[in-house]
Amino acid sequence: MKKIGYCLGIVVFLSSACSEQKQEEKTSPVDFVNPFIGASTSTGAAGVYHGLGKTFPGATTPYGMVQVSPNTITGGDNSPGYSYEHKTIEGFAFTQMSGVGWFGDLGNFLVMPTTGKLKTIAGKEDESIQGYRSSYHKDSEIAKPGYYAVELTDYRINVETTAAPHSGMIRFTFPENKQSRIQIDLARRVGGTAIQQYVSKVDDHTIQGWMKCTPEGGGWGDGEGKADYTVYFYARFSKPLDNYGFWSADIPDGWSRKRDDVVSEQYLRRVEKAEIIKGQTELEGKHLGFFSDFETHENEEVTLQVGISFVDMEGASTNFKSELAGKDFDQVRAEAEKLWNESLSRINVQGGTEDQKTIFYTALYHTMIDPRTYTDVDGRYVGGDKKVHERGTYTKRTIFSGWDVFRSQFPLQTIINPRLVSDQLNSLISLADESGREYFERWELMNAYSGCMIGNPALSVLADAYVKGIRDYDIEKAYQYAVNTSKLFGNDKLGYTGPPFSISNTLEYAYTDWCIAQLAKGMGKAEDEQLFLKKGQAYRNIFDSEKGWFRPKRDDGSWEEWPDSARTKEWYGSIESNPYQQGWFVPHDIPGMIELMGGREKALDDLTHFFEKTPEHMLWNEYYNHANEPVHLVPFLFNHLDAPWMTQKWTRHICEKAYKNSVEGIVGNEDVGQMSAWYVLASAGIHPSCPGSTRYEITSPLFSEVEFALDPDYFEGKSFKIKAHDNSPANVYIQKALLNGQPYNKCYIDFQDIVSGGTLELFMGLQPNEDWGTTLGN
Template identity: 60%
Template structure:
């Protein structure tokens, strides 16, 4: 009986311990909530528009790191990420990627693919993977989290895992038994085209190094129109010695175009399939090369490969690898990566019982920490805009500034949680203007390229916003000089508007206001008056008869009114229509309201916009959250005396336009902007006008939000009555004192403190309307 009793007690205790274990186990850390598959689709059909969905990468990344190691399923087309979830085969794993961009993409260099059996030197295509080295994969085997990716390649029976450091990456392959196992590297491959020249050498029996030259002639960014011109240097090592190895070389005909139209063609597949094989060569160079190493493997044998990447030199690529991944311990590299991501994501901590909500939030925060990425090496060297090697001083050189997108939410978010990145970015843009001889601040910078992509002068917005927020670790006089030159080259000065363009006129009017504000701060009275006048340029193209902005020709005549009126996309607008673009006067909302006929009329127009917006928030003619120009619009109700509508619509958008799934982004991620909007809106603070330190308040989605700010300060947002139904702010206190404003100043946040909000299911139409 005693044994039975003791067994029963032990069983009961064991059951209780098992039942209690989930309650006492440590709560998930932030990086564990990241789902890199959110937005990882370029699917046009599902998006309902040619822009596609999120276009994010699912692979391994490091916070603002130079290297991203990600699977690629496609080369060519408007597929900047090189990956789309619905594709059923993978062509390789690239060490450089762009994430969340529209236009024809770039990078996707140093494409590594493990294979078995007969070797292919061409990639094959999605519709016929057997014709090349690509492989089908088991979708259920595909896993990703911050800093890690894995998948099972079905055709080769190889498990592939990836992780990265800042400037280096590591792949771990688990092979089947075989005599003809292989790792092959397509050195010519590039997401939006091909590199135009490659060089490779065998350094020792475990190491190769080389470079890949990528020019506009090879397509890439904007199919060459974005002026991409960079060289990727690599230093790669294999855990298994190089015994049977070689290079394949494709005889590219003289004069043959290397842009995406060619590399997407069947002729390209046939040409690359007929490559010449050169075995046991110690070095090689050419227009289209690949490298392979062959070996026998036992069942489940693990083979590793690691590579350092540099945009400066092979020697720097070697140093990057040796400093960041100096052994073959994959788990240690992954652990360091996880620590880095947890530290980065700890800048904003949210509390909620809703696990799905935390997956969406921390993935969004993660996406805001991919770009602007490192461009300088571990030794501080970087390739300048003059094609010369430079040394960083008090900043780290960064690249990929998607200005037109990110000045709205992404950059304001980083001023709060990573002011050092803002400082680095401004230094990078200023030094580029200096070194290149261009003398102005580029609007969409890509690896030193002045791509000219999109419109406006967004770098001026970032400059003013940083200056107003005391982020000033850069040469201010040079910054002013280059901002002035930017405004001179691109602005409203000549006509008082931009002929043919509503979008450009309004965007320039805003950054001309930024110039006026900066001039005022610097005591430049004449310049302030000049730019203040130009900031009113938007008034010159408003047509009271049609109650809409309209494009004018050079003689001042309105262009013919289209059949569909202000809902006509492209009528004087870039990726918008006049109804959407017309709200972009963030610096002079009162002036805009007067043009529209007063506050009531403006509210009526806003109500009309949201009432006609589809609840899936996919691309549409009204509130088109899939694209940036309207991202400030839900917050305008705060400025028009109806803050409860801002509270309602921001929460509704957060709930409907963002999901924890592949289709969880309704439009292109646009280098962090789509996610940054969510981060700020979901914690209840978002600017309308970067450069103005006012941030609009709305109802957070979380029980508590903790912002860890520079200098060790902490700002906390506590929410009483949090629930999906309680959409509206009833009352607020700031540092235990009643707070009745529907906005908060940046300086009040960065000083630290506590904002406490009480929510309800019914709006309090008296709160937040008095000031």
Template identity: 65%
Template sequence: MLALLALPVLVSAQTPAREPAAYVNPFIGASTSEGAAGIYHGLGKTFPGAATPFGMTQLSPNTITGGDNGSGYSDEHKTIEGFAFTQMSGVGWFGDLGNFLVMPTTGPLQTASGPAAHPEEGYRSPYDKSSEKASAGYYSVQLTEQHIRAEMSAAPHSGIMRFTFPANAQSRIQVDLARRVGGTSTWQEVKVVDDHTIAGYMRCTPDGGGWGDGAGKADYTVYFYAQFSKPLKKYGVWSANIPDGQSRHRDDVTSAKYQDIIAHAAVLPGVKTKAGKHLGFYTEFETKDREPVLLKAGISFVSVAGAKANLQAEIKDWNFDGVRQQATRLWNTALGKATVSGGTETEKAIFYTALYHSMIDPRNFCDVNGQYPGGDGKIHQLKGFRKRTIFSGWDVFRSQFPLQTIINPGVVNDMINSLVTLADESGHQYLERWEFLNAYSGCMIGNPAIPVIADAYAKGIRGFDAQKAYAVAKNTVAKFGNGDKGYSAGDLSVSLTLEYAYAEWCLGKFAQDLGRQEDAAHYQAAGGNYKNVFDPSVGWFRPRNEDGSWQPWPAEGRMKQGYGTIESSPYQQGWFVPQDVPGMVQLMGGREKVLADLDTFFEKVPENMMWNDYYNHANEPVHHVPFLFNELGAPWLTQRWTRTICDRAYHNSVEGLVGNEDVGQMSAWYVLAASGLHPLCPGSNRYEITSPVFSSITFKLDPKYASGKTFTITARNNGPQNLYIQRAWLNGKPYDHSYLDHAVVAAGGTLELEMGAQPNKNWGIQ
């Protein structure tokens, strides 16, 4: 793993003061490698580039356009295609964004990126892996073909790049305006505004692939306002002649035929305005040895005027180091909302990087003037909340949003407002499960926005129209739910029925909090519909057909992957009844039988915790399972297994995540579990207490949503061997429960734990 050579630079013992941002290693999870993962889902799929907390822009290297490479980057790739201003983090499926791809070059102009196997045929370049450095808000690398150093840093709506060139009479910065991860933008326009500035836009539609190779329905426009530190004296546009009717999805634009068309694009020197299907812009200049040339750009999803205002508000001059320092300050403030002491330096790097990854999304989607693109295609002005986007619902309702309810409740409030108003603006009047730049992508299953809303409202996060939220939540359940039959039939029968039952229980909880007693009774009863796909004859959950009959029981039984389930087996999905653990245990044959079954479920996990048929931490359906032991009266097993997972499934390395980061979910699980608190059932207000990795962690609370200033968890005598809770005190008084209510956290105070090497089987069982 060559990227590990960079780690001493990233986490240096010489870093003064050791502020939180100094621990962040953006290379954690930055791999899509199927080979390393042992499964086509790949590994973390994070990006190593520069970002700010929940920012609109992410300036990052891109190594690939096609494949299942959501971030556009994978550490094992040996060439860099360019450096883009927008990226997705940790997603499966086929990615998107990667817009405004900038590349420094020298010599004759090349208009295509060229194949990875022969980078000399295009503008892509090999790079020195040992030179690659990344930290919170900064990235740099040495490109080796033409000996150019590339550096970048980000502001919330803009970014800056600094390229250090060799002596050359024909140096260049070129921008591929068509490029997009997973496809291409389908129409672009560029205009030379003055002798330092260009502006324009890139239109991205499903016809150009992108999210889900077009199936994700991504339809957005990226506007830019970009300036160069050297004047535009010798510049131009290239324009490829894309034939009418040419398919432009992922496999098309990466094909040799399509790339040949781009490689033979018309080069138009001196052109000041151009629109077309596949454009690029270049500016050429002479450079002295080690001469820096900078590019800065504002990005907007609203207008060129918005992009200009974003840039002028954030990066007024050419002070690259000042932008970098400001990005670091923003991250130190954000990461300072959860501070730890104790543990090893490596564990701190894992913790703060996980916290960092949990604050990439849901990202800001509005300009500095408060304008944002609505679901109706019109420009809207913010009223009382910040528009946010990228809601990977099926993943993030489990840990990511519960974490934010503690440290960033305003972000949760914004996301709920964004989803509810989108339901209105789009005319759909229901909540999308995987929202991407206003697109109703329909990705994955369930109704995950409902538990997010119910959880927030129950915790006092209520800065949204609750009645409207409730109305669209009801519409959502009516459109996607178990219906009058009380189960969902077909190939995903088990997964759908269990996920829908949980969401309907959450809707019932929301109804109860709103005083709608009749609805509350109805939906909470519907939360028991999980029982309708449990077959006593086989003793487990089993998919049903439309007529109610059971689907044939396979030879592998409940272990069969995809049998009535998505990205799981019935054995893995079947534990998903967080709303009614006693009822689930009764169905399964009682506490002792369930504990024995769970023992097998965990003990058979491979040492490296990569994708497997048992507790598969690489994917979300099982993320709540370690916390079931608390409700089963065996909290020492929750303590044992969460510490084990933190130790074996998270590492300070490129391959440091055992599965997709999934827009903050994988990392948020670690932050909460390593802190000693994690929900079993979002929507219930209850956190399960478990064994913290650190001797102390303090959450800084938001005074708009909490009466307390901080909540601290301390663990006396903590260590790798002393992982079991012996006794506990809440605000100085003995505490014997293995759970804590959110109201206690919000009120501020201290939970003190005494740790030991052997389980105390008398603590936490009340």
């Protein structure tokens, strides 16, 4: 979810009223998407420092480079730059992160329409420092795939945003005013600042330039995430640049310019006194802005079209000309909506309530934000060596939140978007190659090896793709980098991993070593297979048979002290979890784990207790804590314990309680698609218990029918359907099943059966059928 950090507390939280769009007939997937779901960073509503969903409501396209979204805050632990309960907007940025829990980044090229006297700072929402930010009407906010709109009440300006894959567009409707303006804060960055910027006037309607963002300017992890990138832009105004200018703040060389610094009174007062410069056509500096003044009549529409690139200014210009040139706002919006309908149509659901469909398609929408394209339309991208690379055989992608997304997000994509999985693996392999590191990063952002979180999640994604036949990458090189990763970060030295996260690291390293064994098996490397299967048993080395549970070990081999309530003590040998939550994570050897725990009956009783102690609200807690990833595979363990009706019961419960059609509708950080992917799969009736295996667990679907469209470039089947007969909120238990018309009595299904196409029929009932899907029933 995130590296350790502290959020800004927010006392007031407004709930679900915002999510209501105008009632209209819903005929396509985009009509069911509510981008306000999860759009809050409130720690008050979450009851814990991690906050809630941390999604953004602005306009983007599937896996697009550009996100044109309102921003309400720059500092703190507010990665999306927006939080629903805030009452003012400070601008509309063209890049945005989605759902991350560490101190965020991006939020570049902040555009704000204003009237009256020019102000060079956004100011504070509490009005202790005045600036150009504006109040807005909550009921004027509209968010749909590829579109966002709001009314800025301080200026009586209506703002609409839309996006294309590498570019974005804003349409402003101004009041009558002799001093209307579009201003752009070029230094602005979520969680910090761009340390250097350049802007030049190209012609009477156009500017171009760049913003350089490095760890010295904060950003990802307040600089600890090592994000180092440059955003290039090419921006065209519909109104001529007859009266334009720049502002330039004199920032002393010794000043720190990170997350808290740039929102301090000292810093803001410095920028407030920025020099206003006119009569020049270009400028470079530490803290720049650009503005264009013009006169407007009542309801006059003014547009700004912007191409974005992470390669160079030529790339930004090319992206602009390829996607926006000659198009009006409504055409760009229609094209964005078409892209979303095509992508969201990869899964079709029937049945369920309106809210369930909205939650489902919004979740699917959120799984299609990242990993986003990092390649320009001409095929160029910046590699791990900081050099520009020409078109390859894949689309370079960025924002790989490995520790989160290996569990559900990538197993979902292996079914509906195998090309994306291939792109991501090629991107990770090329990064390891170009950077000279020759190992896989666990959390990548703009080529940065951020080191965020733990484990070796790329190995899981690699093994999962490989065993499912997704292999269009250099597998020999990928395998070598996987082995290198295990040697650098693993249990080799001691046979386990010591403090501070002995349990979490040991278990996750054991699992991803097993993943390497699966690769070795498929590649005919028999000795390696046996070696890594043995290493996969490292989880046994931290199981304390006296305590009956996993226990952290010191580097000298001794146990750490066993405190009161040790199993439910957060951070005791475990990251963002406790031993009770993390200890169930032995997905690659569930029979061995059950044996260690004392056998089926004891493990089943303990797992049942784990769920029964979970609070109804499903927010952050000591038991089944769906708000964070370590437990996401746990509900499917009941299938392995010969109690599949319990998997059916609890996944239905989680879908009902942890997800809602409201701002607070995701109980934890969205985590770059993971929280949503879990819902998409579980509510459809299938979910893996061990990525790297082809087994998907069968559980109780929410819908009467779910159809997955299959990619003909990868799979022989056209589609795979799951039909649930007699399904209802009460009928949550599977009574019997048919696969392609034949009786089916397993509580799991193989990936090959899914992608071969066909139909899985589930017959639902009020009471558990304890014979179906069990060893007794087979």
